[in-house]
Amino acid sequence: MGVIDWIAGVGTKRVHVLVIETPGASLLRMRVQAAIAARGWVEATSPADADALLVCGNPGSPLSELIGAVWEQIPSPRHRAMLTEPGTLLEFLDAIPIALQNERSQRADAHDRPQHVSMSPADGAPDMTRVDTSDTPGMHHSEAEAEPPLPDDSGHDVSMHTDTMYEGTPQKNSGSNPAMDMNMSGPAGIPLAEGDQDRDGLEMDVTHLTLGPILAAWPADLVLHCTLHGDVVADARVERLPSGVATTEQPAVASQLCDAAARLLSVIGWDPVARQVDRLRNDIVSGVPPQDVSRRLNRLITQIRRSRTLRWSLAGIHAPGARPARDRLLGWLQSAQESLMADEKRPFHIPVGELALSEVDIRLAVLGQELSTVRLIIASLATGTSPRVVLGHE
Amino acid sequence: MSSPAAGGAVGAVVLLPLGVAVLALAVASVNGAVNARAEGGAVRDGFAAPVRETARLIRQQRRTLPGADSLLWRIAGAGLGIAAVLQVVVIPFGDVTFADLPVGLVWFNAIDVLLWALWWLLGWGANSTWSLVGGYRFLAQALSYEIPLMFALTAPAIGAGSLRLLDIQAAQQSVWFVVWMPVSFLIYVASVVAFSSWGPFQSAVGVDIGQGVLAELSGIDRLLVLGGRYAVLVAGAAFSVPLFFGGGSGPLLPGGIWVVVKTAVVLAGMLAVGRMVPTIRPDRLAEIAWVIVVPLVLVQLAVVAVIVAVNGGAL
Numbered sequence: 001m002g003v004i005d006w007i008a009g010v011g012t013k014r015v016h017v018l019v020i021e022t023p024g025a026s027l028l029r030m031r032v033q034a035a036i037a038a039r040g041w042v043e044a045t046s047p048a049d050a051d052a053l054l055v056c057g058n059p060g061s062p063l064s065e066l067i068g069a070v071w072e073q074i075p076s077p078r079h080r081a082m083l084t085e086p087g088t089l090l091e092f093l094d095a096i097p098i099a100l101q102n103e104r105s106q107r108a109d110a111h112d113r114p115q116h117v118s119m120s121p122a123d124g125a126p127d128m129t130r131v132d133t134s135d136t137p138g139m140h141h142s143e144a145e146a147e148p149p150l151p152d153d154s155g156h157d158v159s160m161h162t163d164t165m166y167e168g169t170p171q172k173n174s175g176s177n178p179a180m181d182m183n184m185s186g187p188a189g190i191p192l193a194e195g196d197q198d199r200d201g202l203e204m205d206v207t208h209l210t211l212g213p214i215l216a217a218w219p220a221d222l223v224l225h226c227t228l229h230g231d232v233v234a235d236a237r238v239e240r241l242p243s244g245v246a247t248t249e250q251p252a253v254a255s256q257l258c259d260a261a262a263r264l265l266s267v268i269g270w271d272p273v274a275r276q277v278d279r280l281r282n283d284i285v286s287g288v289p290p291q292d293v294s295r296r297l298n299r300l301i302t303q304i305r306r307s308r309t310l311r312w313s314l315a316g317i318h319a320p321g322a323r324p325a326r327d328r329l330l331g332w333l334q335s336a337q338e339s340l341m342a343d344e345k346r347p348f349h350i351p352v353g354e355l356a357l358s359e360v361d362i363r364l365a366v367l368g369q370e371l372s373t374v375r376l377i378i379a380s381l382a383t384g385t386s387p388r389v390v391l392g393h394e
Numbered sequence: 395m396s397s398p399a400a401g402g403a404v405g406a407v408v409l410l411p412l413g414v415a416v417l418a419l420a421v422a423s424v425n426g427a428v429n430a431r432a433e434g435g436a437v438r439d440g441f442a443a444p445v446r447e448t449a450r451l452i453r454q455q456r457r458t459l460p461g462a463d464s465l466l467w468r469i470a471g472a473g474l475g476i477a478a479v480l481q482v483v484v485i486p487f488g489d490v491t492f493a494d495l496p497v498g499l500v501w502f503n504a505i506d507v508l509l510w511a512l513w514w515l516l517g518w519g520a521n522s523t524w525s526l527v528g529g530y531r532f533l534a535q536a537l538s539y540e541i542p543l544m545f546a547l548t549a550p551a552i553g554a555g556s557l558r559l560l561d562i563q564a565a566q567q568s569v570w571f572v573v574w575m576p577v578s579f580l581i582y583v584a585s586v587v588a589f590s591s592w593g594p595f596q597s598a599v600g601v602d603i604g605q606g607v608l609a610e611l612s613g614i615d616r617l618l619v620l621g622g623r624y625a626v627l628v629a630g631a632a633f634s635v636p637l638f639f640g641g642g643s644g645p646l647l648p649g650g651i652w653v654v655v656k657t658a659v660v661l662a663g664m665l666a667v668g669r670m671v672p673t674i675r676p677d678r679l680a681e682i683a684w685v686i687v688v689p690l691v692l693v694q695l696a697v698v699a700v701i702v703a704v705n706g707g708a709l
């Protein structure tokens with residue numbers, strides 16, 4: 001028992017938390033991120049990577065079902081909590097390692113999880129129908145499995161299939177009524193993808209993938225239902241989740257700008273710098289003196305501006321009518337800097353207005369782009385930021 | 395079986411995997427510490443991160459998805475670490491080598507091509523779009539680095555007139571190959587980082603695709619892949635020592651120690667430079683790889699060939 005307890009102790013010192021922001025609760029989410037970083041914990045990038053699920057704010061109807069589906073994908077040991085008040089944040093976080101270490105309840109949870117759901121055509125059909133016609137925006141993953149986690153259990157994996165959607169799993173394009181012409185010859189009864197010509201005239205598999213709303217570095221209120229040819233977005237439907245909390249306090253402008261910049265940097269894949277911008281945002285949210293933050297921000301701006309690789313890698317990436325992604329990134333950080341240093345003598349004016357981007361704008365921005373470019377464009381639009389602050393409004 | 399051979403076998407089976415694992419852990423720790431510093435956390439937590447992650451992943455449940463090609467998926471996950479050990483097995487530690495292959499250099503090349511299969515199967519096996527995109531990204535990247543890497547590997551072979559690593563090491567007694575084959579060396583190091591899906595070449599595990607080939611992995615499967623990535627990086631760095639840094643040659647210390655020290659220096663360089671550069675997108679990488687890097691490495695080979703012809707051997 002000594003060894004098992006020791007492993008449990010060490011293994012819960014670096015908890016991976018999947019932070020889910022309900023639209024409008026960005027300040028709460030940033031506080032959670034700051035608290036997680038302060039403990040040396042990590043933000044999970046996917047359900048498979050998570051130990052704990054922390055929902056910020058009270059999710060509305062479509063989102064709460066999705067959260068349930070994501071919860072089923074998190075491997076045991078796992079823990080979930082919903083946070084509506086910043087005041088109880090630390091207690092919530094303290095509870096996570098204790099819950100993860102509780103072997104008895106974790107074992108019970110693992111055994112209660114659905115072990116296997118057959119995928120015979122009879123019960124598969126309603127699911128498939130739901131997949132293609134469902135309006136519910138999905139997490140990017142499909143199913144979790146439920147193998148009992150502990151070593152004394154049988155060593156083979158049983159896939160399970162809850163009532164989730166199939167986004168994330170390559171699936172067929174079967175027209176408007178999938179139940180009618182289903183080709184069940186694919187793996188696990190998942191119909192095979194059908195081919196179509198892509199933008200370059202090549203025959204490619206047509207698959208469907210839903211981006212958001214629960215996706216790392218992705219705006220909390222945006223859902224993009226994509227039809228992919230290979231990894232090119234042939235068609236997309238944009239959905240916005242309603243904001244659950246309209247009246248809550250908004251984060252400081254500088255922290256919003258740093259947040260947008262950190263997201264773009266992590267989508268670009270410059271992890272070390274994204275971490276540093278994350279840290280700036282955390283510091284602003286936790287009330288570190290602005291002079292201190294501003295000095296580090298200055299250094300980062302210089303480093304980002306100097307990177308030739310970044311310039312070259314982001315060349316030509318922008319939404320129609322918007323400034324290039326790199327300019328926007330530098331612009332955000334510059335504005336964050338100005339707002340940090342603003343005082344009575346030099347007040348800071350950020351353009352304030354309604355969110356400029358309509359669903360049509362977003363759709364047009366992503367059509368015909370590759371998946372990686374879509375991520376960059378969405379991150380450079382920073383649509384998820386508070387509607388009161390239009391970032392880089394030109 | 396004679397006893398030295400048996401000793402060699404034991405060494406290869408026990409010592410090498412252990413050594414690779416220890417070095418991989420060390421690299422992950424240093425990387426964790428630097429990350430912790432960037433985040434403003436405690437450096438000590440960063441150092442401990444790989445151990446904590448290991449404990450965490452050992453406790454965690456494995457997952458699979460409907461329609462997952464579990465066999466290939468698991469093979470790919472476990473294969474990375476094995477590939478790393480297979481690369482290291484032909485490296486001479488001073489005069490001692492666990493497997494003295496007459497074609498040691500080609501052996502390395504063969505294993506690095508095996509990594510194509512492993513990374514791609516990892517993306518394929520999960521039956522998830524994100525993983526699959528990651529797998530394809532790796533292939534796109536591999537198309538850019540593999541040809542330059544193969545040319546870069548031929549430079550030491552031409553210099554020494556042999557594919558045997560002991561010969562290549564011996565040919566550097568007066569001047570290390572890195573001195574007159576710098577282009578080859580740089581391409582080699584970049585390719586090692588690329589076949590480990592690490593640093594600026596980590597688009598296959600990018601955050602923008604939910605960590606791509608890692609997206610659906612949990613528990614021991616994830617541990618094997620994350621550890622395997624570092625192991626492959628370590629193996630690549632270790633292999634650069636007989637190729638470019640004179641193998642085990644050095645004052646005072648025994649050859650084996652020098653190999654480890656030089657490996658650590660190469661790894662430190664990779665860590666430091668890798669952090670300064672953002673991820674290079676595979677589609678953009680192809681452009682420079684084929685237009686700039688391939689001609690450059692060919693010029694390097696021409697220079698090496700002329701030097702060898704004029705000099706009648708290595709410098």
